[in-house]
Amino acid sequence: MISSDVPNPVEHFGLSKEQKEQLDLLSNYHKQNLITDKDFEKYKQNIIDGTFKLDEEDDDPFHLMSSSSSDDDEEDDTNKDNNNHSSSTANNINSSNGKNEKSLEKMDETTNNAPSTSSSSVGDGVAAGNVGVTSAVAVAQIQVDVEQVDFVRKDSSGTIGIATKTLDLEIMEAKPVDVSKKYLENYGFDLSDDDGNVRDMKELFEKHKDFNAKKIESQRKRWQEFIQKHNIGAKGFTTLEEYEQQRIFHFIEESNDFKKLVRKGIPMEYRAVMWYIISGANYQYLTHKDIFDNLKEKALAIPIDEREKDKNFVCICKDVDRTFPTHPFFKDPHNQIALRNVLYLYSLHNPKVGYCQSMNFLAGIMLVVGMNVQQAFFTLDRIIDRYMPPDLYDSSMEGVYSESFVLQHLCLDRIPKVTNHLVKLESNLFIMVSPNWFLCLYLTSFPVETALRIWDCFIHEKYKILYRIGMTYLTLLEKELMKCNDFQAAFMLLKDSSQKMFDCRQLIKKSFGIRNFSKKKILSYRELFRTQKK
Incomplete structure (x- = not known):
């Protein structure tokens, strides 16, 4: 039986490596009765806010970070805003009800009897030899492994963050990146592991790249024939009559040949349109066109001050910065705004779910493969509402x-x-x-x-x-x-x-x-x- 007190596995998404180490160290001091429960909660929140730092070698480790720092702290101060930005996400996960799920203290309570595990500080800031917190530390490790970088864009008026006063809902099409030529390797994604071992990863990639490419190339002709046979346009079916005339849904559901075709892979250039059609999102759009336009009107009608207090919107704006941050596609502010539009409109459409961290990656990959905002919105809705198990993105986890x-x-x-x-x-x-x-x-x-x-x-x-x-x-x-x-x-x-x-x-x-x-x-x-x- 899995206890309901099992720690929330995504509570500490967005915390930096140093912050997780600090929380782990603080937990150890608490277990040793070096600080009271009240101080533990206070210092924990200060670490999350980026205003407190423990020093394991200091006689008095509980000191607030001063405004004048030494040379050793220059890097921390330089990145202070970034740390604050990153840490606040942990308090906004599943922000449809605005609640934090469980504190690190609760996590430790459920794992006090866990066996001690010696560990190295590999990639996730796990301190060695922390008795009794093995599970808590590991849960803190379960995060979306992306570089935590803040996004800013510059114009004539200075530096503007993604959470601008205007919604920019006129951005409904992403700017494509030619992943087939300039960014051929790995579709523009980094070829490195958590430790940055590019050479080792590149060798593994090269070993399978040509073989995979040949298999996909042999598939390309079959997909071309399928798409031509069913008169599928670049944006899918534009009218309900076209969709019903092709009986595409029945073919997708009932054909074993089509199942085999999909299992062998969809060429990159056809993924956007085929995901859109196969998922049923194309049909949903054709039968509910007014939903998307009404949501845009609703979003534009929300006062600026009210929107800026919307925890879904705030969390979305922060997570957009962290979505595949090294990929050339999301280095373009235009595409970041397109992603924000998908996620914000969805949070308005489904207030029960709102926004849950990880949705940014689902919508993000849809845009990368070539969907526009409207297609990604309907596809995301189909996946969460019809595909996924119940309550997977619920705030209770x-x-x-x-x-x-x-x-x-x-x-x-x-x-x-x-x-x-x-x-x-x-x-x-x-x-x-x-x-x-x-x-x-x-x-x-x-x-x-x-x-x-x-x-x-x-x-x-x-x-x-x-x-x-x-x-x-x-x-x-x-x-x-x-x-x-x-x-x-x-x-x-x-x-x-x-x-x-x-x-x-x-x-x-x-x-x-x-x-x-x-x-x-x-x-x-x-x-x-x-x-x-x-």
């Missing part, structure tokens, strides 16, 4: 706990040996590993070509592919995982190996080799989760 529970039990059924080994190392491992898998649909876990191939299948066959990929990935690493003697080693192996998973063909093929995998089984485990929570 119940959906994340539920899906982690389901994945763990599916793995116990299919690969019991390695699953039992991992759970023995850390009972909450699946809760710590799977949030990025489910919330970001593997976008921030695997190399982009692998993630996009998963998305091709996901758009057509819906959420079951997410479990298939998770189980297959653990199966591929089973021998190495069985050699891990502590949680930290297993966690880092899972994290590091995912970034090197360039062999998307093997991953996809093996995932569909899992037989007798029914929706009924998934639903039964969700019901078991709800029953055990009562």
Whole structure:
């Protein structure tokens, strides 16, 4: 049974490496009764705000950061605004109800009895030898692994942040980046792991690039024939009559040939239009055209001061800066505004969900592959409303706990040996590993070509592919995982190996080799989760 007190796996999205180390150190002092509960809460909030810094070697480690800093603190002061900007996101996750989920103190309470794990400070700021906080530290690690950079744009009036006074809702088309030529490698995404090992990652990429490219090239002709046969335009179907005349929906749902075509990959130049059509977003637009225009009018009618107090809008503006920040597409202010428009209009459309961090990556990749704002809006709505498990993006995060529970039990059924080994190392491992898998649909876990191939299948066959990929990935690493003697080693192996998973063909093929995998089984485990929570 997974306790309802399990720490929120995405509470500390957006905190810098140093801030997470500081919170970990503060937690240790608290456990040693060096500070009171009241001071613990005060200092914790100050660390999150960027106004407090602990010094482990100082006789009095509890000192406020002074306004005049030494040479050693110059870098911290230079980046102070960036740290403040980053840390505030943790307080706005799932901001549809404006609540923080659980504090680090609560996380530590649930993990005081966790076995101590020696760890190195690799990539995520995990301090070595912090007894009793293994799970809490690991949960703090579960974040979207992107560089936290603030975005600014300059014009004649000076520097203007993305949260401008005007909405710029006239920006409905993104400016394309030619990923097929200048940014051929990895579709414009960085070829490096968390430690910046470009050479090693490039060698792995090159090993599979030509093979993957040949496979996609052989697919291109088949897709061209399909698109011509069904008279599919660059923007999909523009009238309901065209859509119904082609009977495209029935073909997509019922044709095994089409299923095989999708599983072998959609060429990059066709992904936008095919995701738009396959997901049902094109049909939804054709039957509900007024929704999008009405939302734009509603957004424009909201007073500026009211919009600037909207926690969804504030969080969206901050997260736009952090969406694939090294990709050339999002270095253009125009495209950042396009992404903000998708997310803000969606938050108005679905106030129950509002905005949850990770949605920025879903909408962001839609724009990167070539969708416009309207297409991305309707596709995002279809994915969250019709594809994803219930409550996955809810502020309670119940959906994340539920899906982690389901994945763990599916793995116990299919690969019991390695699953039992991992759970023995850390009972909450699946809760710590799977949030990025489910919330970001593997976008921030695997190399982009692998993630996009998963998305091709996901758009057509819906959420079951997410479990298939998770189980297959653990199966591929089973021998190495069985050699891990502590949680930290297993966690880092899972994290590091995912970034090197360039062999998307093997991953996809093996995932569909899992037989007798029914929706009924998934639903039964969700019901078991709800029953055990009562």
